[in-house]
Amino acid sequence: MTIKLVLEYDGSEFSGWAAQPGLRTVEGELSRSLATVLGETAVLSVAGRTDTGVHAWGQVASFETAATVLPEQLARNLNGLLPHDVSVSAVDIVPSGFDARRDAVSRTYCYRVLARPAPSPFERGRALWWPHPLDGQSLHVCAAGLRGSHDFTAFTPTQSDHVRFERDVQTAEWRRAGSVLELWIEADTFMRHMVRVLAGTMLDVAAGRRTVGSFMRLLEGAPRSEAGPTAEAHGLYLASVRYDGKTAQ
Amino acid sequence: MTIKLVLEYDGSEFSGWAAQPGLRTVEGELSRSLATVLGETAVLSVAGRTDTGVHAWGQVASFETAATVLPEQLARNLNGLLPHDVSVSAVDIVPSGFDARRDAVSRTYCYRVLARPAPSPFERGRALWWPHPLDGQSLHVCAAGLRGSHDFTAFTPTQSDHVRFERDVQTAEWRRAGSVLELWIEADTFMRHMVRVLAGTMLDVAAGRRTVGSFMRLLEGAPRSEAGPTAEAHGLYLASVRYDGKTAQ
Numbered sequence: 001m002t003i004k005l006v007l008e009y010d011g012s013e014f015s016g017w018a019a020q021p022g023l024r025t026v027e028g029e030l031s032r033s034l035a036t037v038l039g040e041t042a043v044l045s046v047a048g049r050t051d052t053g054v055h056a057w058g059q060v061a062s063f064e065t066a067a068t069v070l071p072e073q074l075a076r077n078l079n080g081l082l083p084h085d086v087s088v089s090a091v092d093i094v095p096s097g098f099d100a101r102r103d104a105v106s107r108t109y110c111y112r113v114l115a116r117p118a119p120s121p122f123e124r125g126r127a128l129w130w131p132h133p134l135d136g137q138s139l140h141v142c143a144a145g146l147r148g149s150h151d152f153t154a155f156t157p158t159q160s161d162h163v164r165f166e167r168d169v170q171t172a173e174w175r176r177a178g179s180v181l182e183l184w185i186e187a188d189t190f191m192r193h194m195v196r197v198l199a200g201t202m203l204d205v206a207a208g209r210r211t212v213g214s215f216m217r218l219l220e221g222a223p224r225s226e227a228g229p230t231a232e233a234h235g236l237y238l239a240s241v242r243y244d245g246k247t248a249q
Numbered sequence: 250m251t252i253k254l255v256l257e258y259d260g261s262e263f264s265g266w267a268a269q270p271g272l273r274t275v276e277g278e279l280s281r282s283l284a285t286v287l288g289e290t291a292v293l294s295v296a297g298r299t300d301t302g303v304h305a306w307g308q309v310a311s312f313e314t315a316a317t318v319l320p321e322q323l324a325r326n327l328n329g330l331l332p333h334d335v336s337v338s339a340v341d342i343v344p345s346g347f348d349a350r351r352d353a354v355s356r357t358y359c360y361r362v363l364a365r366p367a368p369s370p371f372e373r374g375r376a377l378w379w380p381h382p383l384d385g386q387s388l389h390v391c392a393a394g395l396r397g398s399h400d401f402t403a404f405t406p407t408q409s410d411h412v413r414f415e416r417d418v419q420t421a422e423w424r425r426a427g428s429v430l431e432l433w434i435e436a437d438t439f440m441r442h443m444v445r446v447l448a449g450t451m452l453d454v455a456a457g458r459r460t461v462g463s464f465m466r467l468l469e470g471a472p473r474s475e476a477g478p479t480a481e482a483h484g485l486y487l488a489s490v491r492y493d494g495k496t497a498q
Contacts, residue, residue: 010370057373075367117321118328118338119397122304122375137382 001069002098005078006090007029007059009208012125012234013085016052017059026050026086030061033081037074038067045100047241051192052231055126057110058089058240062100069093069164100241104172108186108239110197111231116179128199128235134206136181139174141212142202143183146172155198156191158224165221167191171234184239193230201228250318251347254279254327255339256308259372259421261483265301266282275299275335279310282330286323287316296353296490300441302482304375307489311349318342321439330413349490355419357435357488360448360480365428377448377484383455385430387497388423390461391451392432395421400470404447405440407473414470416440433488442479450477 007030015023019031027044034042042063050056055098059195071091078088112127114120123129146169153165170186183199201218210228218227256279264272268280268366275291283291291312299305320340327337361376363369364383372378395418402414419435432448450467459477467476 008367008370057371071365079367084368084373087367087370089365089367089369116338118257118324118335118336121257121334121336121340124333126371206282 001067002062002064002094003069004076004090004092004094004098005061005063005088007056007061007086008089009056009059009086010125011053011055013052014052014113016054017046017050018056021108021219023076023237024062026056026059029083030078033078034063035171036225037077038065038069038082040066042046045102046105047100048109048190048238050236050238054236054238055234059238060100060104060241061146062098064096084180087188089128098146101110103243104241105188105190105217106242107190108171108184108242109190110237111183111195113181113183113187113199113203113237115181123180125234128232130203132207134181134203135208136174136176136206138205138212139181139183139202141206142215143148143174143185145212145217145219146198148186150219152191152194152219154224154227155194155201155219155223156224157193161193162191165191167194186242195236196231196233197224197227197229198230199235203231204228251311251313251343251345252318252323252347253339253341253343253347253349254310254312254319254333254337255382256305256310257338258305258308258335260299260302260304262385263301265303266297266299275305275308276310278332278335279327282313282327285330286326287302287318289315294349294351296330296349297356297358297487298432298441299485300482303485303487304483305487307470309353309490309492310348310485311343311347313345313456317319327480329487344442353374353438353490354384355435355437356439357420357433357445357490357491358439359486359488360432360434360444361484362430362432362448362452364430369428372429374483379430379452381456383430383452384457384468385423385425385455387454388432388451389460391454392423392434392460394465394468395434395447399468401440401443401477402445403467404441404450405472405473408443411440414440414441435491444485445480445482446476446478447472448484449480452480453477 017026019027047060075088075091114127115130116124125209172185175182266275268276296309324337324340363372363376364379417437421434
C-alpha cells in the first residue's frame with residue numbers, strides 16, 4: 001500500500017524536517033511514531049524539506065508499507081503518539097508509485113508579517129514582528145512582478161547545490177488579515193531560503209530602503225549579494241502542496 | 250491625567266487578571282511595569298476580571314497618574330518591560346473620571362472550538378479541541394435564543410456573590426473560521442464562568458446530549474446543576490469592550 005499523509009507542525013522546536021542524528025526533527029518524530037504503529041520502518045518522501053523553525057499547515061509525505069492501513073485509524077493512532085507540535089490532519093491510500101516529492105505539481109508557502117507598533121503574544125514565534133513603517137502598495141507591485149518564470153539566483157544562498165535557478169511562480173500576492181500581512185506564493189519548486197529572501201527583500205522595498213525597480217532587476221539572475229536579508233524562519237509556513245488529479249488530490 | 254490602556258494577553262501562564270500575592274497575574278505584571286515607567290504606583294480599574302487561563306485580545310484598564318504621559322512613548326516603554334505574553338496595543342488620554350470598569354457599556358467575549366478529528370499544534374492552548382460529532386445548526390439556534398434579557402443563574406457557580414442574575418445579551422452567534430467554531434457574545438456584563446458554561450452547555454446540545462428546548466428553559470433562572478459543564482478556560486477570549494462616545498472610544 002502507498003500512503004499519503006498531510007501534516008501540520010509548529011516548527012519552533014524542530015531542527016527542520018529532515019532526520020539528523022541527535023537533533024529533534026519532524027521526520028524523526030514521525031518515523032518513530034510510524035514504526036510503533038506499523039511495526040516496520042517507513043521510508044518517507046516529502047514535498048517540502050522545511051528548514052529549522054519553519055512551520056507547516058499542509059506538508060505532504062508518502063511511504064510504502066506492507067501493513068494493512070485503515071486511514072482514520074492510522075491518523076488517530078499517530079496523533080495519539082506524536083508530540084503536541086506536530087499532527088496528522090489527513091491519511092489517504094493513494095495509487096501505487098505515488099511519491100509526495102516527485103509528483104507534487106506545486107508548493108504554496110505563506111510568509112506572515114505582524115505589521116504594527118505593538119508586539120502580539122499570539123503571533124510571537126508565528127509571524128515576523130515589523131514595527132517599522134511599511135508601504136503596502138510597493139509590496140503589491142513587487143508580488144505582481146514575481147509571477148511567471150524568473151532566475152532566482154539572488155534569492156538562495158551562494159553555496160547552494162541547485163543546478164537550475166529558474167522557477168515558475170504561479171501566484172504571488174500579499175493579503176492583509178487584520179494587522180498581519182501575508183505573502184502567498186505558489187511555484188513548481190522552491191530553492192533553499194527562497195521565500196524568506198523574497199520576503200526580506202520586499203520588506204526592504206516597503207520600508208523605502210530599495211526601489212521596486214531594483215527588486216525587479218534581481219529576478220534576472222543577479223547574485224545573492226544584491227538581494228536583501230533572509231527574513232526569520234518563524235514567519236514561514238508551507239501552506240499546501242498540489243498534485244495532479246491522477247496521482248492524488 | 251486619566252489613561253486608558255488596551256491590552257492583549259495569552260492567559261496560559263497567568264493566574265488570571267487580579268493581582269494576588271505569590272501568583273503571576275496580568276495586573277501584577279502590568280502594575281510592576283507601570284511603576285517602573287511612571288515612578289509611582291497606579292491603581293488599576295479593569296473592564297473584565299478574567300480568570301486563570303483566559304486570554305484577551307482587547308482588555309481595557311484605566312488609571313489616574315500625576316505623571317505627564319505621552320501615549321506612544323508609554324506604549325513603547327511598557328512593551329519593552331512587559332513579558333512576552335502580554336502587550337499594550339493602545340494608550341489613550343481620556344477625560345478625567347473615566348473608569349474602565351464602571352464606564353464600559355458592554356463586553357464581547359469569544360469562545361473558540363477546534364472542531365475536527367485531528368488536534369492542531371497552532372490551536373493548542375488557544376481553542377478547545379472537539380474531535381466529536383457536532384451539529385452546527387443547533388448551535389445557531391441556541392445562540393439566537395440567547396439574545397435579549399435572561400436570568401443566567403444556571404450559568405454561574407452556585408457559590409458566586411452576584412446579587413442580580415439577569416444579563417442583557419446584545420449579540421450572540423457562532424461563526425466558522427476554517428475548522429474553528431467561534432461563539433461571539435456581547436452583553437452589558439458577564440457573571441463568573443458565564444461564557445464557559447454557555448459554551449459547554451451548547452456543545453452538549455450540539456453533541457446530541459440535550460435538546461435545544463432544554464437549553465432554552467435554562468435561561469429562565471434554572472439552578473446551576475441543570476446546565477452543562479464549564480468549558481475549559483483556554484478557549485475563552487475577552488475580545489473587546491465598548492464605551493460611550495462621551496467617555497472614550
